[in-house]
Amino acid sequence: MSKNHEGPTIISSLFNADFLGRPYMRQTVMIPWFYLEARVRYGNEFVGEMLMVSSFDALKDILKVQHESFRVHSIQYVTPGFVNETGQWKMEPLLEASEATNQQGERVPLFKVPDRTYTHLGVNTEVNLKSVKVLFPAVKKKRD
Template identity: 40%
Template structure:
């Protein structure tokens, strides 16, 4: 099997394409999620697609899957009011994703919105992020 076909198959295996047949997707618990715009190349053609990712682990899988056939351009973090300290949902563009590894091996992602605003877990923070944090994503298109 050639590399392009293998990449397409591995990309397709990440998703349940049945959701495209649904007119409504229900989220029973108001938790944050990610909206990512990706470029997918199939048979020499490029298409832009949108992904709805319900966890950072799912986003990390997509980030690790990037190659010539799949590139993430931009990611938005979608948060309910109790996370973003407002009374409404917000969809905010990420300027960077950093990961900080704790002494116990746990990885904490820092989702930067601006130079001085970021999310870690269900908390919003202000000021600088930990110096030891490793960059894992910056958007290609703004």
């Protein structure tokens, strides 16, 4: 999905040398991805870290490994224009990520944002999904 660039590879008189010396990320394919904000413990402090995640399977893996020193705080779902039907990239807060089973028994990822629910590479129009397993936000257990 992406490639890290450690050194200056942008050649232009529009940017100063300080900009060219900074690492950057370039996405080379037009697929949805996730932008996560995590809280990570460093000693006695928690700091925020941003993660760019390119697949649903990678997102599931990250959500599984959360513990008291690493917790996903928020997720943005980033979609290209042909997916979100606006013609341009869009970043939306992910309210819920879940996995369901369709009528053919296939796993279907669902990504709920404020105005719609996405699946695969488009808006979810499928009905009769079953066995929905919510992955994010994590359901918190009530303490008695």
